[in-house]
Amino acid sequence: MDIPPPPAPEPPAQPGQGHGPGWPPPAPGPQQPWYPYPQPYAQPYPQPFQEPARTSGLAIASLVTGIVCCVPPLGLVLGAVALRQIRKHGQGGKGMAITGVVLSSISTVLAVVLVVSGAASAFWDGFRDGLDEVKSTRSTMDLRKGDCFDVPGGELEREVENVIIVPCGKPHDGEVSGSFKLEGSSFPGDKAITALADRKCWAVEQEYAMDSWALPVEAESYYYTPSTRSWRLGDHSVTCSFATTSGKLTGSVRNDARRLDADQMTYLRSSNAYDRVLATGPDRDRVEDDLPAFKKWAGQVSQVLGQESARLRQRSWPASAQAQVGARAKEAELAGKEWAKAAGAADAEAFYLHSGAADRAMRQATEVAARSALHLATTPPATDSGGSSGGSGGADGGTDSGGTEDGPGSGTGSGSGSDGSKAV
Secondary structure (H helix, E strand, O other): OOOOOOOOOOOOOOOEOOEOOOOOOOOOOOOOOOOOOOOOOOOOOOOOOOOOOOEOHHHHHHHHHHHHOOOHHHHHHHHHHHHHHHHHHOOEOHHHHHHHHHHHHHHHHHHHHHHHHOHHHHHHHHHHHHHHHHHHEEEHHHOOOOOEEEOHHHOOOOEEOEEEEEOOOOOEOEEEEEEEEOOOOOOOOHHHHHHHHHHHHHHHHHHHEOOHHHOOOOOEEEEEEOOHHHHHOOOOEEEEEEEOOOOOEOOOOOEOOOOOOHHHHHHHHHHHHHHHHHOOOOOOOOHHHOHHHHHHHHHHHHHHHHHHHHHHHHOOOOOOOHHHHHHHHHHHHHHHHHHHHHHOOOOHHHHHHHHHHHHHHOOHHHHHHHHHHOOOOOOOOOOOOOOOOOOOOOOOOOOOOOOOOOOOOEOOOOOOOOOOOEEO
16 A cells, blocks of 8 residues: 655745734635724814804994094094993904094094184184185186186286186175187287287276276276187187276176166267277377378267267157256267367367367266266266366367277286286
8 A cells, every 4th residue: 555645845934914923823714905904083072163252333433433533522432332332242342442432532632622722713714715715716717707806916917827716795806807719720929919908808898897987996907818828728818807906806896787777878888989989099199290090080089979979869868867968969969070170180280179179078077967867977087087088189289098099097918828827
């Protein structure tokens, strides 16, 4: 009988995870890969939700009020109430409330000091005046008929960019009587503008203040002309005005259709036309220097007087003024005939003879009576002589045209600015 050989020895076991020397033998059966045992996930215990402390609205209000200082005691009160609520309800904003209380306390003390010392009233008055001045400041390019104004610094005869508009009932430097446009697209030059302003502003002013006898003695004729820069900005107008360099004007000098009745306006238009034509006399000292020019001017004066006489005769005047105005019309007719003779004079001597007769025909006493009957001013302007209101010619053989093209008593100047200002 055969005996089987003994089994071959098994190879030594390889140490593995979880077994080896010192480890118990693995359990029989299929081996599973080894993984570390998972640890249970530690879930924290839920905590109750803690809502942050709310900031006191009164604390915020106290801080804001204390900073802006609008009503100092209010910030102080709000801060005190806020601190009490914070202690009671545990609200936030204690620092803001304290800051508001401190700032409001300081503001309250300062307010009391200002009120007691009168500084608050002075400050408010200054603030209000400054605000009013800003609101009433106007460019000289935007002046309108009827505006009364002050010139900053009170110096009229200089370049001016802005003026301060003031009520005409208050003291002021000047009053705008009107304006006129300059023709052309190119800057005419200072001399040309000044010459035109001298002539046209007088007519503008006579329409605005028709009764020159009612003008204040200190009121003079001024105008604002465009500068080269303001011309480029579109300023092509000349602004005419009454102004004064001695003191202030008080009240409006305006007397036109707004304040005069139809009878007064008819009389003044006739009288003013005579004044204007007298002022256009030749710029010569003696008739002998330019007899033809004087004769031409005499013809113009005669024509205007004829028109004045006709206008005064044709109107139906109130019974209380009919005789006085009729006397003025008769004198205008006589003076017109003498001026017509002067226009045909053969020489200077004949011109003097007839122009003097015309001057004496227009008596100032007759004009005063007519004005009084029509309730117009009866005090002649200081520039008027005892003869006619402008007069021309005289017994001494000289002439007194009562002014030039500029108009009597003109206070105009010239010049231009470089910064968009207008010049007086």
